[in-house]
Amino acid sequence: MKTFLISAGVMALMAGAASAADDLTLQLKWVTQAQFGGYYVAKDKGFYEEEGLNVTIKPGGPDIAPVQVLAGGGADVTVEWMPAALAAREKGLPIVNIAQPFKKSGMMLTCLKESGVTDPKADFKGKTLGVWFSGNEYPFLSWMNHLGLATDGSPEGVTVLKQGFNVDPLLQKQAACISTMTYNEYWQVIDAGIAAEDLVTFKYEEQGVATLEDGLYVLEEKLGDPAMEDKLVRFVRASMKGWKYAEEHPEEAAEIVLENDETGAQTIEHQTRMAGEIAKLTAGSSGALDEADYQRTVDTLLSGGSDPVISKAPDGAWSHAITDKALN
Amino acid sequence: MSNAFAMIAIWLGAVALNTVLARRAGRLPSVLVPMIFGATILVLWEMACRRLAVPAVILPAPSQIWSAFAGNLPLLWGDFVQTILKGALSGWLIGAALAVVTAIAIDRSPFLQRGLLPIGNFVAALPIVGVAPILVMWFGFDWQSKAAVVVVMVFFPILVNMVAGLKATDALARDQIATWGASYAQALVKLRLPAALPFLFNGLKITTTLALIGAIVAEFFGSPTRGMGFRISTAVGQLDMALVWAEILVAALSGTLFYGIVALTEKRLTFWHPSQRQ
Numbered sequence: 001m002k003t004f005l006i007s008a009g010v011m012a013l014m015a016g017a018a019s020a021a022d023d024l025t026l027q028l029k030w031v032t033q034a035q036f037g038g039y040y041v042a043k044d045k046g047f048y049e050e051e052g053l054n055v056t057i058k059p060g061g062p063d064i065a066p067v068q069v070l071a072g073g074g075a076d077v078t079v080e081w082m083p084a085a086l087a088a089r090e091k092g093l094p095i096v097n098i099a100q101p102f103k104k105s106g107m108m109l110t111c112l113k114e115s116g117v118t119d120p121k122a123d124f125k126g127k128t129l130g131v132w133f134s135g136n137e138y139p140f141l142s143w144m145n146h147l148g149l150a151t152d153g154s155p156e157g158v159t160v161l162k163q164g165f166n167v168d169p170l171l172q173k174q175a176a177c178i179s180t181m182t183y184n185e186y187w188q189v190i191d192a193g194i195a196a197e198d199l200v201t202f203k204y205e206e207q208g209v210a211t212l213e214d215g216l217y218v219l220e221e222k223l224g225d226p227a228m229e230d231k232l233v234r235f236v237r238a239s240m241k242g243w244k245y246a247e248e249h250p251e252e253a254a255e256i257v258l259e260n261d262e263t264g265a266q267t268i269e270h271q272t273r274m275a276g277e278i279a280k281l282t283a284g285s286s287g288a289l290d291e292a293d294y295q296r297t298v299d300t301l302l303s304g305g306s307d308p309v310i311s312k313a314p315d316g317a318w319s320h321a322i323t324d325k326a327l328n
Numbered sequence: 329m330s331n332a333f334a335m336i337a338i339w340l341g342a343v344a345l346n347t348v349l350a351r352r353a354g355r356l357p358s359v360l361v362p363m364i365f366g367a368t369i370l371v372l373w374e375m376a377c378r379r380l381a382v383p384a385v386i387l388p389a390p391s392q393i394w395s396a397f398a399g400n401l402p403l404l405w406g407d408f409v410q411t412i413l414k415g416a417l418s419g420w421l422i423g424a425a426l427a428v429v430t431a432i433a434i435d436r437s438p439f440l441q442r443g444l445l446p447i448g449n450f451v452a453a454l455p456i457v458g459v460a461p462i463l464v465m466w467f468g469f470d471w472q473s474k475a476a477v478v479v480v481m482v483f484f485p486i487l488v489n490m491v492a493g494l495k496a497t498d499a500l501a502r503d504q505i506a507t508w509g510a511s512y513a514q515a516l517v518k519l520r521l522p523a524a525l526p527f528l529f530n531g532l533k534i535t536t537t538l539a540l541i542g543a544i545v546a547e548f549f550g551s552p553t554r555g556m557g558f559r560i561s562t563a564v565g566q567l568d569m570a571l572v573w574a575e576i577l578v579a580a581l582s583g584t585l586f587y588g589i590v591a592l593t594e595k596r597l598t599f600w601h602p603s604q605r606q
Contacts, residue, residue: 065564068385071386072386088567091567092383133558133562133565134564135565137565160553161553162551162553162558162562164464164549169550174469
């Protein structure tokens with residue numbers, strides 16, 4: 001009886017300790033991979049725990065729109081690209097950027113050299129280009145607007161294919177160029193046996209149409225709640241600690257990601273390479289959104305054309321409230 | 329609270345009205361009852377969305393869906409032509425023709441029966457999410473690959489029904505036509521194919537919906553920038569849920585129409601069958 005009481009007491013204490021940690025759910029933009037290494041590092045290295053947080057990381061996938069999960073209450077914070085987030089804001093869903101761990105964009109078009117594309121301005125006309133949709137089409141559409149190319153398949157413009165999340169259209173030569181990320185699909189093309197010298201790549205960064213990727217977003221109303229704000233401050237602080245650790249130890253980050261991958265679909269080679277490429281994109285970001293980057297993103301998206309991604313400059317789409325407290 | 333009361337009141341009122349109507353015989357009640365039921369669902373949906381302030385990105389109200397439908401008719405028509413007429417219908421016709429020919433071949437030769445039926449079975453068991461990306465790779469991004477997915481999906485149900493249908497004549501009738509000196513081909517055309525029609529139409533009716541599903545879902549795996557599956561998957565990413573529901577409405581209407589046409593054809597062709605007696 002006595003031992004029972006003691007053990008019951010210990011159990012109660014432990015339960016108390018567990019519930020003292022605040023629960024928080026993070027919805028990723030895509031499947032578990034090194035693109036989100038910082039969050040997995042923060043979780044496995046105990047950075048979240050040190051801040052008194054119990055963080056659940058939900059992987060995304062091709063059929064998951066992170067912003068919708070956020071709106072439905074399935075997550076507190078979501079990782080999203082800014083174009084999709086701003087478009088959602090214009091659609092009447094008030095979401096706010098609270099932190100921006102990624103400084104640079106990893107998006108590019110990868111073309112077969114044999115398709116004869118060397119200069120986007122001159123050579124895209126009449127070509128077939130693979131594009132991802134589900135909210136990822138916005139940067140591409142802005143770029144085509146910049147180049148003055150219609151995307152409706154007219155002979156003066158480009159033909160757009162809705163590309164699945166693989167690189168088959170390029171391997172099958174069904175498209176002259178496809179969308180790739182520097183840290184993921186580009187390497188899938190290389191792994192499929194196409195030599196780097198047979199490819200031409202156009203990075204959105206270098207074309208001057210880069211938009212911010214992988215920021216952290218919450219619903220606006222959450223920022224009004226002091227308890228929630230405090231939770232978010234701790235979450236951002238721990239996450240950035242995780243990101244900087246992942247930046248310095250990409251191999252270890254890749255291993256941690258692999259341990260967390262429940263699908264078993266990822267390989268250590270691919271993840272290590274990805275972690276290395278991701279480190280280049282997070283370098284130079286303290287986590288606080290740089291206003292100049294935000295402005296460039298908005299200008300890119302507003303840039304006229306027949307089909308602008310957003311019709312007017314958004315208002316209140318980002319906040320420094322969380323990062324100011326978290327990082328100083 | 330008053331919201332809930334108002335909604336429950338409307339629902340109970342509609343139930344009472346339908347109960348009264350359903351007790352009366354005649355043509356008018358049989359049309360009115362389902363219409364009242366449908367209207368009640370729509371009214372309650374609209375009320376729930378407005379009064380509980382459901383965000384449009386989760387569930388748009390019927391009025392929003394209708395305005396998205398009415399405001400995008402050219403777009404929806406283009407998607408309908410791409411997916412239903414080019415993808416689903418052509419795939420369904422090719423699949424049905426192949427299945428009927430295969431069924432006759434199987435019926436003719438026991439060797440094929442042992443070889444082809446298991447293969448048909450195997451094809452039927454392939455999941456669409458596995459087949460679709462491969463067929464997109466083989467047949468390109470346009471409607472041809474969607475038609476190929478539909479062929480794979482509708483082939484087996486029609487085949488199984490048709491094989492059963494060809495066995496549907498009894499020995500007495502077959503002996504009778506043999507005594508009149510009919511060749512195999514004559515017996516097939518005059519006796520066994522007509523007898524198989526009710527079975528064939530079963531397969532055709534089942535596969536109308538399968539064809540729609542196949543053509544729409546196949547577009548998730550790569551498509552040109554038009555089509556119902558394309559629109560549904562991309563509009564979700566753009567949080568334009570009203571447009572998604574408008575496409576779902578188009579799919580529902582075309583599915584009903586498609587099924588109705590097949591059922592009507594069956595009525596015309598198999599008027600002699602007991603199931604068609606009024």
